Amino acid sequence: xxxxxxxxxxxxxxxxxxxxxxxxxxxxxxxxxxxxxxxxxxxxxxxxxxxxxxxxxxxxxxxxxxxxxxxxxxxxxxxxxxxxxxxxxxxxxxxxxxxxxxxxxxxxxxxxxxxxxx
Numbered sequence: 001x002x003x004x005x006x007x008x009x010x011x012x013x014x015x016x017x018x019x020x021x022x023x024x025x026x027x028x029x030x031x032x033x034x035x036x037x038x039x040x041x042x043x044x045x046x047x048x049x050x051x052x053x054x055x056x057x058x059x060x061x062x063x064x065x066x067x068x069x070x071x072x073x074x075x076x077x078x079x080x081x082x083x084x085x086x087x088x089x090x091x092x093x094x095x096x097x098x099x100x101x102x103x104x105x106x107x108x109x110x111x112x113x114x115x116x117x118x
Contacts, residue, residue: 027068033081034064037088056092064088 038060042053068084077083 029081030065030068030084033084034061034088037085040089060088060092063091
């Protein structure tokens, strides 16, 4: 069975992103950059099940596209495509790491009424 990230599986999705980039009001550079960054993450996450990779692909595309203008304004990046690529490739990785760290965070002191004494 072919991987969903192979050329045959990714071609319809890439075509859809390319067509969406042609719509008026859509920043094509940011959309294509977000798709490229999300695809990079999905291809590198081979240990995840296929359904999780598809969900992370969609989340990464949306987050990268939405973050692109803010990143392009805040950093010396001239293209929203480059900003969206970085946001979608790095954003999901950082978010997953924070979620994993938060599972081990001790918040029992909140129930006791104060921080633990040193």
